Amino acid sequence: MLMRIIGFLLISNFLFIFSNAQSVLIEAESFDDPGGWVVDPQFVEQMGSPYLMAHGMGTPVADAHTKFQLGESGEYHVWVRSKNWAPGNWEAPGRFQIAIDGRTLPETLGVTPGWSWEYAGKIKLASGDTELALIDLTGFNGRCDAIFLSTDQNAPPRESPELATWRMKKSDEASSPEEVLDFDLVVVGGGIAGCASAIAAAEQGLSVALIHDRPVLGGNASSEIRVHTLGIYGHFERILRMLDTEHYPNGSPEAYKDEIKRHKNVEKYENIHLYTNWRAYDANTEGNRISSVDARHTSEGKRIRFIAPRFVDSTGDGWIGFWAGADFMYGRESVDTYGEAYEEWGELWSPEESDDFVMGSSVLWRTVKNDAPVEFPEVPWAKEVAQNHEATEGTWKWELSRLDLHQIDDAEEIRDHMLKAIYGSFANAKDKPEGENLAFEWISYLVGKRESRRLEGDYIFTFNDVTDQRKFPDSVVMETREVDVHYQQNLKDESKPDFLSEAIFYKTPKYYIPYRSLYSKNIENLFMAGRNFSCSHIGLGGPRVMRTTGQMGAAVGIAAVICEKYGIDPREVYTDHLEEYMELIESQKHYNTIAPKK
C-alpha cells in the first residue's frame, strides 16, 4: 500500500533517505556510521536491496548510527525490514533493536521468518534532527534492510515486485540513472578475471570502467573470501602475477598482502576507472547488443549508466548476459549431452539425466587458540545443521549444493546454512575440554561460489577437449590442472553432514580453451571471462580456478583491443583478425603495446 504524498521533503544530502508526507524510508546500508555492522549487497536480486548485517561471530557488534531530519512532528509507527535467518523452536539468533533519539523501541527485531517488515513500535517525534541507532543483541548475523517511519499504521508491501515499485515511488527515483559515463570497455566484476581483463585492455590504451560490488578486488581471492589462486599463467604471467596470490592456506589472512599488491597494480593504470562498491543491476539492449549497463552504489544508492561499445561479464553469475538475454546454461548436463562419462564415477561425475547438482558454494573460517578460556553462547539453532560435527576451521570441503537450492536464487540461504554449520561445529568443538580456549578469528560472510550460470559462446568447452588435449587455432587459455568436480558427501552416505563435499580428479597433461568460448553466441558485443564462460558443467571442473579464469580475462581484454582497432564485434576477431590477435596474445610475456594507444 502506498503512502499518500503530502509534502515531507528530503533534507539530508548525505543519506540514502527517501521521504514523503508523514513518512520516511531509510535504507540501512546508507547509515552515516555502520558501527560494527557490515554492508551485504550479495542478494539484491533476490531480496531487493543491500542490507546491514551484525556479523559479530557471537559477540554483539557496535551500534550503527545515522541522522536524518524529520519534517513534521507526530506519532510515528516504525517498521523495520528484517529476517529471522534461522527460524525454529529457539530464540532467533539475529535479534536486534532500534533506538530513535536515544529511546529504544520495545520490540525485538529479526524474529520473523523470511524478509518482512517487522513492527518495531510507535514513537512520538519532534521535527528536526533525528538520530537512529541499530542495537545488535547477539552478534549472530542480525540483519536490517530498511527502516520506515510513518504516521500511517499500514505496513509496506512484503513481496516483490510490489515492494520494488513501492521503494521506487518512495524514493522518487527516475527510471534511468542520474549520471551517464562513456568508456571503450566496461568490465563488470572485479575478481581475478575482471581485473586481468581491465589491465590487458588498459595496457593497450583502452579507457576501461571496472565495476565491482565490493570495496576490495579479487573476488574469491580477496581478503573477504580468501581462496588461493590455482592454475598456470599461460601467456599472461606478467599480468597475472600482478593479481594472483601465494599458495597460502585457504582462509589465511595472508590474503591481505596479495590484495594490497592487486590494488596497487590495478590502480596504477590511469585509464582503468575503478568503481568499487558499485553493483550492476541491469543491462540495456538495442536488438542483440548491449548499449549500457546500469549500476548502483552499494551504500549511497547513487546510480550510473555505463555506456561502451563492448562489455565483459566477469560477474561470476553471468548477470550481464542474463539481463541482456544471452543464452546460458545452468546445472549438470546429462552424460550423453556432450559424451562426458568418467566410467568409474558414474552418476557422481555426470548423471544419466540432467539435474541441478552443480558444484556448491563455500564459506571459509578460522579459529584461534587463546591463552585463557573464551565463552561462547549456546547455539541451538545451529545444531540441526551441524549435528555432532566438530571443527575448528573451514576448508574447501565446506561446501553446499542441494537440489532444492539454486546457487544464485538461494545464495542467501546457502550462506546462512553454512553459518549454522560453522557456529554449530565450532560449538561442538568448544564443548570438549581442549576447546575451551578456542575463539573465532574470522568467518567470511560472502558466499564463495564455484559454479553458477554459464553463458553460451560460439564454442562450448567440454571434458572432451581435456581428454583429447584438443588444440585450437584460437587457443588463448591453457591449463595443466586436473579436472576437479565436486559432489556432496551425503549423497553416498546419508550420515555425513550435508555441508561437506568430496572431489573427483581427472588428471591430464595439458588442455586448451578457445577464444570462441569467451564471447556470447547471441549478444553481439558481450565477452565473458571467469566461471561464467562457455563450458559444460564438467568442462568447468578444471578451468574454474583463478589463474585460469585470469587467463580468460586477459585474453578477452586483448580481444577488446582488436575490436576497438577495427570497430568490430568479438566474433569477428576470430573470423577476420585471428592472426593478429594470436600474435598479440603470444607477445604478452612482455609489456608490448601493438595496438595504437589512444
Place this chain on the structure above:
Amino acid sequence: MRLIVAVGIIILCTGVNGKVAPEDPLYFDLPIKIEDTFEKTIIGELMEDGLIEPISVELVTGSKRPLFYQSNIRTTVCDDEVCEIMYVKMYWDLVGEYVGYDTVAQHPLTKFDHEPFTGKDYDRLHELLNNDGSILKFKEKSELIDKQKVKASDVVDGTTGATALEIKEEVVEGALYSSYTLWHLAYNGAIKNMLSSHTKKLLDKALMVSLLNSDRSGYNLFAYHNFKVNDYSIYKSHWLNSLKESIPLTRKYILKNIPDEMWNTASVQDDVCAMFNFFDVNTKTSLFNKLSTSKNISSKSIEYISSYITSMNGNQTRQFLDIIEHNNKLTAVTKKNVREAAENTEFNYGYLIDERDWDN
C-alpha cells in the same frame, strides 16, 4: 594387535586355479557366509606404469555364485633413490570397491627402514584404504614430500600443494610410499571398470536379486544401473524398499528412471509418496520434480505429502504449493492439512501459504 574386520570368516584360496584350502584374510569387509571351498577364475590383467608385472585379477565364486574379486600383487615401492618389492593381496567387491587386503606368506609388509608393520600399522593401512576421499587421491608421487617449510594449518582446495604434514596424518607412519602405492591400487579406475564390467556379464536373475537384497549401497546402485525397463515391474518391492533404505544417490536414480507407464499408475505414486517423510532433502526435491512434470497425480499421493508440509523447508513448500495449485482433485484432507499448516505458528513457512491466497 591385528584386528580381523571380517564380519564373517571367509575362506580363501592361495594356490592356482581350482579348489584349494581356506585361510583367513587379515581384513575383509564382506559379510559372506562360510563356505567349504571357493573357486577362482582369472578375469583379466592390468599393466600400468610402476608395476613390475601385470596385475592379474581373479573372480572368486562359491556354489557357482560370484562373491568378490581378488589379486595377488607384486609391485615396486620406490622413493627418490631406492625401490623395494611389495607383496600384497587385495580384495574388491563385485562392483570394484575395495573391501580388504592380506599379506602374502613370507612377505610381511615393512616400513622403509625395513622394520615390519605393527598390528596398529596394519589397522591404519586398512583404515586408509577404506577412505575413498583420502588426500592421496589428489597427489602425485612427487608431491608426497614437501621440501618447503611445512605449515601446521595448511589446508588446500584438494588440488595442489598439500603438505607432507597433512599426508602424514593419513598414511602409515614410516610407510608413505607403500601407503600411496596401495591406495592407488585399491582405487584404480581401470581395475574398478574391469571388475564392474565383468560382473555385468555375469548378471542373471539370481545375481540381480542378490545385489538388490544386499546392504551394500554400491550393489543396489549397480543393479538399478543395469535394470531393463521390465525390471521395474519385476522388482517393484525391491526398488520401493531401496527408496526407503538406500543412499540418496540410489533413491534419486530410481525416481528418475521409473518408467512413465508405471509411474502414471496411482498405486505406484501412492506407494512412493507414502514414504515422503523417510526421504532426505534431495530425494524429496527429486520427487517434487517428478510430480511437477507428471500429467496425472494421484490425489491420495498429494494427501500423503500434505500431511508433512510443516516439515518442509521454504523451497519445498513453494514447490509443493505449485504442484497442488495445478491439481484440481485435492481431497478434503489435503485442504485441511494445508490450511492447518498455514495457521501453525510452529511452521516457519506458513507465510508462503498465506501469500498464495489459499482459498481452500
